[in-house]
Structures are given as C-alpha cells and as structure tokens.
Amino acid sequence: xxxxxxxxxxxxxxxxxxxxxxxxxxxxxxxxxxxxxxxxxxxxxxxxxxxxxxxxxxxxxxxxxxxxxxxxxxxxxxxxxxxxxxxxxxxxxxxxxxxxxxxxxxxxxxxxxxxxxxxxxxxxxxxxxxxxxxxxxxxxxxxxxxxxxxxxxxxxxxxxxxxxxxxxxxxxxxxxxxxxxxxxxxxxxxxxxxxxxxxxxxxxxxxxxxxxxxxxxxxxxxxxxxxxxxxxxxxxxxxxxxxxxxxxxxxxxxxxxxxxxxxxxxxxxxxxxxxxxxxxxxxxxxxxxxxxxxxxxxxxxxxxxxxxxxxxxxxxxxxxx
Numbered sequence: 639x640x641x642x643x644x645x646x647x648x649x650x651x652x653x654x655x656x657x658x659x660x661x662x663x664x665x666x667x668x669x670x671x672x673x674x675x676x677x678x679x680x681x682x683x684x685x686x687x688x689x690x691x692x693x694x695x696x697x698x699x700x701x702x703x704x705x706x707x708x709x710x711x712x713x714x715x716x717x718x719x720x721x722x723x724x725x726x727x728x729x730x731x732x733x734x735x736x737x738x739x740x741x742x743x744x745x746x747x748x749x750x751x752x753x754x755x756x757x758x759x760x761x762x763x764x765x766x767x768x769x770x771x772x773x774x775x776x777x778x779x780x781x782x783x784x785x786x787x788x789x790x791x792x793x794x795x796x797x798x799x800x801x802x803x804x805x806x807x808x809x810x811x812x813x814x815x816x817x818x819x820x821x822x823x824x825x826x827x828x829x830x831x832x833x834x835x836x837x838x839x840x841x842x843x844x845x846x847x848x849x850x851x852x853x854x855x856x857x858x859x860x861x862x863x864x865x866x867x868x869x870x871x872x873x874x875x876x877x878x879x880x881x882x883x884x885x886x887x888x889x890x891x892x893x894x895x896x897x898x899x900x901x902x903x904x905x906x907x908x909x910x911x912x913x914x915x916x917x918x919x920x921x922x923x924x925x926x927x928x929x930x931x932x933x934x935x936x937x938x939x940x941x942x943x944x945x946x947x948x949x950x951x952x953x954x955x956x957x958x959x
Contacts, residue, residue, distance in 0.1 A: 783954065
C-alpha cells in the first residue's frame with residue numbers, strides 16, 4: 639500500500655477526475671473551510687512566488703529617533719542611523735487524506751466522497767487556524783486580566799475574568815503602540831464563548847443587534863465596546879495556571895490586535911486556497927490490482943508570522959461560573 643508521502647507526490651499523474659468534477663469538489667472544500675478561518679480573515683496576506691525557495695523576509699524600516707537638541711550654528715550634527723528589522727517566514731506543507739474502499743462507496747447510504755471532502759475542508763480550516771495561533775501565541779506582548787502580572791497571578795486576582803475595564807486597558811496598550819485600526823475603525827479581538835459571556839454581561843457591551851447598520855456585521859462578530867470589536871470562535875486554547883500562589887484555575891487565551899499585526903504567507907500556486915485532491919478507484923495502478931481504493935485529501939503550503947509585535951496582545955484570563 640502506498641504511504642502518505644507517496645500519495646501526495648504522485649497526485650498529478652493519477653488524478654483522473656474530469657475538470658467539472660474537480661471543480662465541484664474544490665467548491666465543496668471551500669464551503670467548509672471559510673467559516674473556520676477567523677484569524678485568517680484579519681491577517682495580512684502574502685504570496686511567495688513559485689521556484690523562489692521557501693523563505694519570505696519582511697523588512698521594516700523603524701522610525702527614526704527624533705533629535706533632542708536644536709542645531710548649533712555652523713556645527714554639523716552627528717546624524718541618524720537607519721534601523722531595519724527583518725522578520726523571516728518559512729512556509730511548510732500541510733495536508734491529510736482519507737482512503738475510501740470500493741465497498742463503502744457501493745454500499746454506503748451517503749455520498750461518501752462528497753461527505754469526505756466536506757470533512758477534509760473542515761479539517762483544513764482547523765489546521766490553518768491552529769498554525770496561525772501557534773505563531774501569534776509566541777508574542778511577548780501579554781495582558782493578564784484583573785490586574786495580575788503573571789499567569790499564576792490570575793489565581794489570586796481580585797477579578798479573575800475579563801471586564802470592560804480590562805478592555806479599556808488593552809485598547810490603551812494598542813493605542814500607545816500606535817497600532818493601526820481596521821477599516822471599520824476598531825481593533826479586533828478573538829474570544830471564546832466563555833469570555834464572551836463575561837463581557838456581554840457588562841453595561842458597556844453593545845450587541846451587534848443594536849448596531850446602526852447590523853447588516854454590515856461580518857461572520858462571527860458579536861459586539862463591541864471601548865473601540866474593540868469582538869469575534870467568537872471555539873478554537874482557542876485553554877491552559878492550566880501554575881497553582882504556585884493559590885488554587886489552579888483554567889486560563890483562557892484570547893487575542894487583541896490591530897491591522898497588519900500578523901501575516902499569512904502562502905505559496906503562489908495559483909489555487910489561492912488549500913487544494914483538494916481526489917483519486918478514483920484504480921488510479922494507483924499495480925499497487926491496487928483489484929481497484930479497491932479511492933482517496934480524498936487536501937494540501938497547502940503555508941505559514942504565519944507576527945509582523946508588528948506591539949500591535950498584537952495575547953490576553954490571558956479566567957472566566958466566570
């Protein structure tokens with residue numbers, strides 16, 4: 639039986655679907671994928687040209703330090719130096735597949751290949767979302783709820799869960815970093831349902847149903863307060879506190895950020911989305927002599943990286959009962 643590596647490598651030679659069928663399955667993948675990509679939606683998106691290696695460098699010219707003193711007549715000043723920051727992103731190949739027997743195709747009640755493509759689309763969305771979170775979770779710009787200064791400090795914080803006052807402080811943090819707002823005039827924050835529940839109980843919360851133009855809300859948007867818009871996702875991490883100072887609690891991670899604070903880099907293969915790969919029965923040749931196996935899979939070449947560290951805040955908080 640072919641290994642996973644062999645299946646991915648040989649796909650171009652063995653994919654015998656008609657152009658119409660392949661288009662259908664790619665559309666099925668996309669429909670399952672898009673709702674999962676809350677973080678992808680807000681990312682700065684870059685394409686790495688084909689045949690140019692796996693690495694993309696982001697170069698940023700940092701602001702000059704303003705002179706503290708006026709010029710002295712007739713004296714040439716020391717001048718200034720350029721300060722350039724380079725951020726490196728290396729793409730990696732992602733993907734998975736499912737083998738489908740001829741028997742299940744002939745006896746299954748559901749259209750197995752279509753259902754499998756939908757499941758793979760959902761998986762692709764989760765993988766991409768996870769990779770983005772892995773990248774942005776490495777940022778050192780952290781805010782702890784309730785006045786805590788460490789994760790362990792959340793155990794004894796006066797208010798362990800996130801409040802409107804915390805949101806004002808996070809917005810202040812982003813403003814002081816000169817983080818750019820999105821085109822809607824707000825910073826964005828990804829929260830899970832437990833964090834959202836705590837915030838929605840606050841008088842400062844404005845629900846999307848009360849927007850002047852609620853039809854302009856985007857998918858996943860919950861509401862806003864103090865210059866921050868909130869988006870709900872169930873794909874956020876929950877970790878344990880250290881329990882060094884008190885009783886161990888569950889710490890929920892959330893992310894608040896401005897425009898262009900992180901980027902997604904994809905190989906410019908022309909697809910613009912994860913590629914769906916379907917191989918019919920018999921496409922494996924002599925390794926499948928009885929035409930017993932088909933497969934469906936996806937792959938993408940992708941990475942994520944923080945581009946503006948001060949414009950992205952990892953928020954750590956407990957939640958209410």
